[in-house]
Amino acid sequence: MEDISVILKRHWGYDSFRPMQREIIESVLAGHDTLGLMPTGGGKSITFQVPGLALGGLTLVITPLVALMKDQVDNLRSHGIKAAFMHCGMPYSETSRVWQSLLHGKCKFLYVSPERLQNERFCEELRALKRVTLVVVDEAHCISQWGYDFRPSYLNIARLRKLLPPTPFMAVTASATPLVAQDICELLGFRSPRTFATSFARPNISYVVRHTSAKIQQISHILSRVPGTAIVYVRSRRRTVEIARQLTAEGLQAAPFHAGLEYEVKEQRINEWKTGTLRVMVSTNAFGMGIDKPDVRVVIHYDMPPSIEEYYQEAGRAGRDGLPSYAVLLIDRFDVSRMRRRVTESFPPRDVIERNYELLCNFLGLALGEGYNRLIEFDLQKFLEIFKLQEQQVRASLTILGAAGYLQYIDETENASRAMILCTKEELYSMPTAGPHTDAIMRALLRNCPGLFADYVYFTEARIAADAGCTPQEVYDTLLTLSRMGVVSYVPRKRTPYIYVCTSRELPEHLLIPRSVYHDRRERMRERVESMIGYALNEYACRPSKILEYFGEKDPEPCGSCDICRGARRPMDATRLREMQRSLTEFLERNPGGLTLSQITHQYGAHARRVAEILDYLTDEKLVSLNDGRYTLS
Numbered sequence: 311m312e313d314i315s316v317i318l319k320r321h322w323g324y325d326s327f328r329p330m331q332r333e334i335i336e337s338v339l340a341g342h343d344t345l346g347l348m349p350t351g352g353g354k355s356i357t358f359q360v361p362g363l364a365l366g367g368l369t370l371v372i373t374p375l376v377a378l379m380k381d382q383v384d385n386l387r388s389h390g391i392k393a394a395f396m397h398c399g400m401p402y403s404e405t406s407r408v409w410q411s412l413l414h415g416k417c418k419f420l421y422v423s424p425e426r427l428q429n430e431r432f433c434e435e436l437r438a439l440k441r442v443t444l445v446v447v448d449e450a451h452c453i454s455q456w457g458y459d460f461r462p463s464y465l466n467i468a469r470l471r472k473l474l475p476p477t478p479f480m481a482v483t484a485s486a487t488p489l490v491a492q493d494i495c496e497l498l499g500f501r502s503p504r505t506f507a508t509s510f511a512r513p514n515i516s517y518v519v520r521h522t523s524a525k526i527q528q529i530s531h532i533l534s535r536v537p538g539t540a541i542v543y544v545r546s547r548r549r550t551v552e553i554a555r556q557l558t559a560e561g562l563q564a565a566p567f568h569a570g571l572e573y574e575v576k577e578q579r580i581n582e583w584k585t586g587t588l589r590v591m592v593s594t595n596a597f598g599m600g601i602d603k604p605d606v607r608v609v610i611h612y613d614m615p616p617s618i619e620e621y622y623q624e625a626g627r628a629g630r631d632g633l634p635s636y637a638v639l640l641i642d643r644f645d646v647s648r649m650r651r652r653v654t655e656s657f658p659p660r661d662v663i664e665r666n667y668e669l670l671c672n673f674l675g676l677a678l679g680e681g682y683n684r685l686i687e688f689d690l691q692k693f694l695e696i697f698k699l700q701e702q703q704v705r706a707s708l709t710i711l712g713a714a715g716y717l718q719y720i721d722e723t724e725n726a727s728r729a730m731i732l733c734t735k736e737e738l739y740s741m742p743t744a745g746p747h748t749d750a751i752m753r754a755l756l757r758n759c760p761g762l763f764a765d766y767v768y769f770t771e772a773r774i775a776a777d778a779g780c781t782p783q784e785v786y787d788t789l790l791t792l793s794r795m796g797v798v799s800y801v802p803r804k805r806t807p808y809i810y811v812c813t814s815r816e817l818p819e820h821l822l823i824p825r826s827v828y829h830d831r832r833e834r835m836r837e838r839v840e841s842m843i844g845y846a847l848n849e850y851a852c853r854p855s856k857i858l859e860y861f862g863e864k865d866p867e868p869c870g871s872c873d874i875c876r877g878a879r880r881p882m883d884a885t886r887l888r889e890m891q892r893s894l895t896e897f898l899e900r901n902p903g904g905l906t907l908s909q910i911t912h913q914y915g916a917h918a919r920r921v922a923e924i925l926d927y928l929t930d931e932k933l934v935s936l937n938d939g940r941y942t943l944s
Contacts, residue, residue: 311364311365311366312363314336317360317364318356321389321391322389328352330506330507331356331357333506334357335361335364337506338444338478339364342478343495343498343500343502343503344478344480344505345450345481345491345494345500345503345504345505346481346482346483346507347482347505347507347508347510348507349484349508349510349511349622349626350484350622350627350630351604351626351627352508354483355382355385358444358482359386362419362446363391363418367443367444368418368419368420368439368443369419369420369446370420370436370444370445371420371421371422371448372424372464373422373423374423374448374452375449376397378449379397379423383421391418392417392418392419393417394411394417394421396408396421396422396432397426404766407766408420412439412441413439423720424463424466425463427466427467427469428810433470436474442474443477444478444480445467445477445479446479446480446481446482447464447494448483450482450483450486450494451483451486451619452464453467453481453494453497453498454486454489454493455493455830455831456487456834457493457619458485458617458838460713461712467498468497468499471498479500484626485620486861487860487861488861488862509858510863512854513869513871514633514634514635515636515637516636517636517637517639517853517857517872518637518639518853518873519639519846519848520639520640520641521641522640523642523643525612525640525642526556527560529542530557530560530562532610533562533590536607536636537607538607539583539590539603539605539606540589540606540609541591541593541606541608541609541628542557542564542590542593542610542612543593543594543595543611543612543613544593544613547566547569549613550566550568550593550594553566553592554566554592557590562589562590563588564588564592565579565582565583565588565590565592566593567579567580567592567597569721573803574770583603584603595620595624603630605630605633606628606635607629607635609624609628609636610638614641614846616838617838617841618841618845618860621639621842621845622857622861625637639846645846646846652839653835653836653839655702655703655706656709656835657828657832658703660823663707663710663821663823664818664819666704667711667716667818668818669697669699670693670708670717670809673696673697674688674809676811677815678815678816680814680815681811681813682813682814684811685809686808686809687806687808688719688808688809690807705719710828711821713827714821714823714824715813717811717812718810718812719809720807726768726770726803727768727771727801727802727803728767728769728800728801729762729766729767729769729799729800729801730762730767730798731797731798732796732797732799733796733797738797741797745784745788747779747784747788750778751774751785751788754774754778757777758774771803790802845857845860848874849889849893850913851874851914851915852866852872852874852875853873854866865912874915874917875915878917882920887920887924890921891924895928898910898934898942899943902943904937904940905941906941907925910925910941925941929941
């Protein structure tokens, strides 16, 4: 087996591993089922890509996002490593081509969506390969119903245990509470699992919460004080456009980004942002995963995320280079009520869910008892228009029906255009013309897309057109003609949402939505929302310490750099001291059994010294009693 340090140096150019990477890799290579918990930007991919190469066979990687698997495959290919992906939206011809490369040993990493594991033929062909030496579950928190992003399709992964009995399993995630970590190991059937967890602390990030009714002006102020690239996160596509426009009016280079944009627009904006031409990306959570830009100096949340896990992941996209950076959460007086209302909106009444299921089956043309294991194109907007439905209620219904195992809504199957040259180089020079720009287009393709003779290469018509001196439409028409002539295989870009039907159509009244899917998930969402609200409204405890405690770390030290810790070093006015005294007495009132000094000061983190002084004052005034080392209200 090749030395892992040599593999790291050859493909990635690094001289040494980051903390915990080597330990995780060595555990996998020893054949142990392994769980790796590492913060965003901690180098999770290296922990399975290096052992995958060292083991020499095929590494199967299960990941939830099509965009993420494409980014990972492109990244591996850029390092000279053969990789491919499959997802439910791919045509048969494409999956067939991938299987051919697997059969001939031309692929080291195969990325698949969890829905692919529901396909019996795929599982049988995978077993027949006899080349799988490692199974990796990326974003493993999705398998746990205690996690914030539960995906029912992830439960299919456990079946690989029977198909690939000797193969070690590995799971990685950047956001898992102790309960979620335990659930991951149990649901994946880990045998004597080894868990490796680095601290979730990101000491170079200063966490700040700002209360403001003028969020745009606050963003403008922050960016005037903090130079460098920035991300502004919002929770809806429409608002990305609105806020980007407002920031541009403030003189900032800003652009919107969301999953509904055309592929070429996404590519252009990512490239502009990476190169610094565009300073601020205003985005939904569709932006960030797989985007390798280490020098983001500030991440600003215009809207409050629905959980600490999501906030931590998104905020963690700042400062991956280890230099000082900022994570700023903006809140106004309406945000808390909006957050709590979101819980209700995410779980519509059962009769609404049943009605939406019936209408959906009618729209898809499914008769009673039909539809099992079918993948059907689905136009959500047309569905909403025909039946006059509310989009939010329909999306919530689809999520619950997915969790109950009836169907999956797949809204990420956007493929860039791709092409492969089918003839030899000699034949290419004597090929017939397909239009006035044929030669210029082919030269531009060969310059921009290395490897065209061996495999499909992704590209944008706009980029080829700019190089060839023609229009994107002329590129499209020329390649389509050459494809009909058998010179190239050209697959134009296509964006197609799908419904994957997991079971045959049922009568609405026979739908079984378990308590675990509806009631329990609603309660867990409520708890996560309240934890996020508690983080935002907290006035005394160190902010990173609150996050670390949420992820199960014991007694973390105050960071010294968040807004709470910095505020603790400044003198307090009389009003602020009275507020702290009121907060302290309310805290004691909620704990009538009494609390020790360490329990109280731990709650107030960076303000521990002032809390101790206030307790002394309250004790002297007989407002608080101290008996057997415990403080109680008198």
